[in-house]
Amino acid sequence: MRFTTRQNRGGKRLIMNMTSLIDVTFLLLVYFMVSTVMASPEDRLRPTIRTQDESASGSDADFQPQIVDVILVAGVPTYRLGQNDMTTASQLRDRLSNLPADLGVFIRGGEGVSVGFTMAAIQAARDTGFEQVTYVPLE
Amino acid sequence: MRFSPHGKRDRQLLLELTSMVDIVFLLIIFFMVTSEFARDARAEVDLPLLKGEQVEQSEEAGLFINIDATGNIILSTSESPVTIAQLSDRIQRLVQQESSPKVTLRADRNASIIRFNAVIRALNESGVSSARIATEVPK
Numbered sequence: 001m002r003f004t005t006r007q008n009r010g011g012k013r014l015i016m017n018m019t020s021l022i023d024v025t026f027l028l029l030v031y032f033m034v035s036t037v038m039a040s041p042e043d044r045l046r047p048t049i050r051t052q053d054e055s056a057s058g059s060d061a062d063f064q065p066q067i068v069d070v071i072l073v074a075g076v077p078t079y080r081l082g083q084n085d086m087t088t089a090s091q092l093r094d095r096l097s098n099l100p101a102d103l104g105v106f107i108r109g110g111e112g113v114s115v116g117f118t119m120a121a122i123q124a125a126r127d128t129g130f131e132q133v134t135y136v137p138l139e
Numbered sequence: 140m141r142f143s144p145h146g147k148r149d150r151q152l153l154l155e156l157t158s159m160v161d162i163v164f165l166l167i168i169f170f171m172v173t174s175e176f177a178r179d180a181r182a183e184v185d186l187p188l189l190k191g192e193q194v195e196q197s198e199e200a201g202l203f204i205n206i207d208a209t210g211n212i213i214l215s216t217s218e219s220p221v222t223i224a225q226l227s228d229r230i231q232r233l234v235q236q237e238s239s240p241k242v243t244l245r246a247d248r249n250a251s252i253i254r255f256n257a258v259i260r261a262l263n264e265s266g267v268s269s270a271r272i273a274t275e276v277p278k
Binding site for chain 1: 152153154155156157160163164167186187188189190191192193194198206243246247248249250251252253255256257259260262263264267268269270271272273274275276
């Protein structure tokens, strides 16, 4: 398809009026700019989920589970691992790094703490190499 | 296609685009009016600021369960919040359709863990043994 003839062919010019097309294109651009929602980048944590009834089904003789309780201690959100209480995820990460990662870990979220504080425990377990992380709602 | 034959001097070919633009406009309006926009399954919540598991793989979207800061459970932004019982019904229907449904929990980091735990129990009672927990990757 030839839309333009050259100037040197007898001075003929083909004028294409692009104004309307550009208008439409601009309108579409504005439409998509207004209607688009910019989402923040998201990722995922993938713990196994269990209830306390299920997690209590094994006897102590079967295995010694490693449990992190996420609870309120004197009004302060705390990670409790055995006898140790920690108030930050980095402290928990340090403790977890001394434990055998192949045994897995249970994270139990209790009343009074926030979702963000509890999820930080799952993240700490993943960061320290635990493949099997199980979340259990604390009664 | 030749728009300007040779040898005919001082002739201008104006390509009239107005009608085409009108039709394009009508088509755009038609599609905008008749299209059913995908319902937004992601409610606006402040996700826990965690890097997640950084797994580079595409995943099936599955069911999104949003929990906002006040504890409302939102399955779709175009619908009103649901109760735990309604959520259980929805999950059970999903389990009947797919043996291992994909579920993503999008919980506000400031939400109480109590509501989150209730959702976990509902999932577990319906036979869902793992869930993806959405996090916001810190900048």
